[in-house]
Amino acid sequence: MIVVTGATGNVGGNVVRQLLDAGERVRAVTRSPDTARLPRGVEVVRGDLAEPSTLTGAFDGAERIFLFPVPSTVDSVAELAKASGVRRVVALSSSAAADQDDNPISVMHRTVERALENSGLDWTFVRPGGFATNTLSWAPSVRAESVVRAPYPDAAANLIHEADIAAVATTALLEDGHVGARYELTGPHSITQAEQVQAIAAALGRDVRFEEQTPEQARRTMVEYLPAPIADILLSYWAGSVGVPAPVLPTVEQVTGRPARSYPEWAVDHAEDFGAPS
Structure with missing residues (x-):
């Protein structure tokens, strides 16, 4: 059990x-x-x-x-x-x-x-590190207007599919040899916020526009659903990630034996959340 x-x-x-x-x-x-x-x-x-x-x-x-x-x-x-x-x-x-x-x-x-x-x-x-599911916060505006409003379009991240996090956890639960391990996980590539929106558009088969916000505009929106200190941490992280490729680790494949899923794959898996027909 x-x-x-x-x-x-x-x-x-x-x-x-x-x-x-x-x-x-x-x-x-x-x-x-x-x-x-x-x-x-x-x-x-x-x-x-x-x-x-x-x-x-x-x-x-x-x-x-x-x-x-x-x-x-x-x-x-x-x-x-x-x-x-x-x-x-x-x-x-x-x-x-x-x-x-x-x-x-x-x-x-x-x-x-x-x-x-x-x-x-x-x-x-x-x-x-960053969960791909964090970008589900864009889903309401994508469904309603085919637009994503966010700051720092060129901020890069190494977003990971939740199924890959679970795969590493499941492997550690089922197999010996993982006791005492601290598994740092990332997705398989560095991808900017603008590129994430492009991946969502491709998964939906329709245009989705990126509308850049100022950090102040973004913060006003974020504090409606996040504690202010967390919103500030995220904004600071994005600001520091502009033009800086996010580091990518091979841990998912090393632990599970299969490559980590890409953000475009994640977008396809979650297309219904963004408004694609079921």
């Missing part, structure tokens, strides 16, 4: 499906089992990582878990997992965990990693 927390998320949902494809018994932990829409054959239980008391019994009979990062309760969750017989944890982390500054993203993931390092569990950290 393998337990997947954050089982309805972009990465967790893919971990569930990939484990099922591998013939594993899977227990999915979600705050809302009635609306989870998880695949047939999954044992679905209610639990909230922010409230460890709701996880009583969730880890029983499991030796391995996929853990979504919640820093405020990670110590309690790790203790409960260990007491339930769990031996190995594969945690969703971030490349920001390697940074030594005090920005909120780095602090969050370092907190989770340090807690697991001290937990007595065997651990593996999966550290993706």
Whole structure:
């Protein structure tokens, strides 16, 4: 039995499906089992990582878990997992965990990693950089107007497909030899924001326009759905990425044996989100 927390998320949902494809018994932990829409054959239980008391019994009979990062309760969750017989944890982390500054993203993931390092569990950290799914924030304007409004069209990123993050996590759950690894993950190429919009247009088979915003205009929009410090971190990152190719790592292929999916492939996989017919 393998337990997947954050089982309805972009990465967790893919971990569930990939484990099922591998013939594993899977227990999915979600705050809302009635609306989870998880695949047939999954044992679905209610639990909230922010409230460890709701996880009583969730880890029983499991030796391995996929853990979504919640820093405020990670110590309690790790203790409960260990007491339930769990031996190995594969945690969703971030490349920001390697940074030594005090920005909120780095602090969050370092907190989770340090807690697991001290937990007595065997651990593996999966550290993706930018998620391709972050660009789903463009979907409403693409559907409505065939336009993307964003700053820094020439800012480059190494965006990774969520299915590849899940593939590395799934491999670490299923195979020996990954304990103590910190897997830094990127997509297979550096791609600018303007090129991302071109990839979305190609996936949809219609024109999509990039309309450049000033950083101030972008920030006003971003703080409607992101905490202001996170918006500032993203804007600073984009500003520093203009004209600078993003580093690309071969980790996905090294761990899983197959190349990482490109951003154009991701755009095809998510064409319906941007308004293509189903």
